[in-house]
Amino acid sequence: MARARMGSGLAVTVLLLPLGGYGLARVEVAPEGTPIVLGLLSVIASAIFLPALCEERAPFRHSSSHLTARTLTGERSVDLNRITSVRLLTTFSYGSAYRTLLVRDADGARLGITTERSRRKLRRAIEKADANAARGVTRPHVSRAARAHLGLAAGGLVAHTVLAFLLLTVAGSLYVVAVLRLGGQ
Numbered sequence: 001m002a003r004a005r006m007g008s009g010l011a012v013t014v015l016l017l018p019l020g021g022y023g024l025a026r027v028e029v030a031p032e033g034t035p036i037v038l039g040l041l042s043v044i045a046s047a048i049f050l051p052a053l054c055e056e057r058a059p060f061r062h063s064s065s066h067l068t069a070r071t072l073t074g075e076r077s078v079d080l081n082r083i084t085s086v087r088l089l090t091t092f093s094y095g096s097a098y099r100t101l102l103v104r105d106a107d108g109a110r111l112g113i114t115t116e117r118s119r120r121k122l123r124r125a126i127e128k129a130d131a132n133a134a135r136g137v138t139r140p141h142v143s144r145a146a147r148a149h150l151g152l153a154a155g156g157l158v159a160h161t162v163l164a165f166l167l168l169t170v171a172g173s174l175y176v177v178a179v180l181r182l183g184g185q
Contacts, residue, residue, distance in 0.1 A: 022182040039179030055112035080125035082106035088145040090164040123150045
């Protein structure tokens with residue numbers, strides 16, 4: 001879990017690099033355009049690494065109650081009997097939408113599910129938790145989009161995909177505008 005926090009901290013630091021460049025430019029230690037250069041590098045690094053911080057990579061290990069996989073921040077394991085939340089993260093690249101199911105368990109461990117085998121195990125775990133909810137056991141929060149992606153709910157993902165695209169586009173545009181303003185452009 002410490003590695004995951006370190007990875008997230010590094011990601012936030014990369015996104016805030018233009019502010020540091022702005023400070024250095026203000027005290028005339030760095031050239032005026034430093035925030036712009038750092039901002040562009042931050043956008044590129046963020047687009048590549050942020051979505052992949054907790055995504056599963058080979059080798060995978062599955063047991064009856066755990067999913068374990070390597071991620072960019074090390075090996076992670078999620079207890080399928082103690083899931084607290086599941087949500088769908090949608091990213092875009094080269095005209096395609098990529099979907100990752102972010103699963104969090106009661107210990108705070110988080111794993112991004114991308115493979116079909118892991119999705120089947122997660123689906124069975126959610127179905128089991130839903131069945132146990134009838135007996136008074138708390139069930140995990142599973143977003144509507146995650147349920148649709150797993151085939152547990154009727155409906156498609158069109159609204160989710162459009163909203164994710166708009167959110168990503170607006171946030172990216174605002175970030176670029178802020179970086180350009182810091183750079184004096």
